[in-house]
Structure formats: structure tokens, C-alpha cells
């Protein structure tokens with residue numbers, strides 16, 4: 001009988017010790033994996049804001065709408081300053097008078113959608129409608 005109690009005590013002690021080890025081991029494991037997760041998250045967790053120098057590559061600055069002059073000088077000029085493809089030259093009032101007489105709505109429409117040698121949006125579909133229209137205004141103002 002006495003011997004059995006002794007065995008039971010040893011077993012109980014061993015169980016407590018075993019549980020303790022198990023808990024300790026789990027605590028260690030979860031600490032490690034938390035660190036590992038933090039490490040893995042790091043690259044995507046680091047924010048690179050607009051204008052910041054992020055590892056040598058500047059975050060792209062989202063461009064606002066282009067001014068009429070920027071649109072014209074960046075694209076329309078290639079035909080409307082040179083007369084290429086039979087384009088009416090900017091400032092040529094005689095060439096523009098019959099076109100202006102069609103009304104601005106028609107000029108906008110032809111610039112946005114194209115007409116004969118005039119490509120839709122001058123050939124740059126990434127321009128907004130407003131950017132193209134402002135460039136039309138810019139040409140017309142100089143061609144009356």
C-alpha cells in the first residue's frame with residue numbers, strides 16, 4: 001500500500017513536470033513563430049508613401065491633369081504646327097475659320113473620336129476628354 005502511494009506521487013510529479021515542459025515548449029514555439037511571422041510581414045508591412053525615397057526607387061507621383069499647353073506641346077504640335085497629314089496649322093485663321101464655324105461641340109467630337117487624318121484624341125487614348133477639349137480650346141484661341 002505504502003509503495004503504491006509512493007508510485008502515485010512520482011507519477012503525479014512526473015505529470016506536472018511533463019505538463020510544465022510541454023507548456024514551456026509551446027510558449028517557446030509560439031514566440032518563435034510570432035517573430036517569424038513578423039519577419040515575413042516586414043517587406044509588405046513597410047509603407048512607402050508618395051514622394052518618399054523607398055530603397056532608391058521613388059514612389060510614382062500620380063500626375064494631375066495636363067494643362068492645355070502641355071497636351072498641345074506633347075502631342076498635337078506634331079501635326080498642327082507642321083501641317084502634317086494635312087492638319088490645319090495652329091494660328092492659321094483662314095484654315096480654321098470653316099472648322100470653327102462648325103461649332104465647338106463638333107470640334108470636340110472630332111478631336112475625341114477622330115475624323116479623317118485626325119486620330120481620336122490625337123492618337124493618345126490615355127488623355128482625358130477634358131485634356132483633349134482644353135487643347136482644342138488652346139488651338140482655336142490662337143487661330144481665330
Ligand code: HEC
Pocket residue numbers: 071072075076077078079080084085086087088099102106107108110111115116117118119121122123132135136139
Ligand atoms: C497625326 C496627326 C495629328 C495629331 C497628332 C493631331 N491632329 Fe488634329 N487633325 C489632324 C488632321 C489631319 C486634321 C484634319 C482632318 C480633316 O478635317 O480632314 C485634324 C483636325 C483637327 C481638328 C479640327 C476637326 C474639325 O472638325 O475640323 C481639331 C479641333 C484637332 N485636329 C485637334 C487636335 C488636338 C487637340 C490634338 C492633340 C490632342 C490633335 N488634333 C492632334 C491631324 C492630327
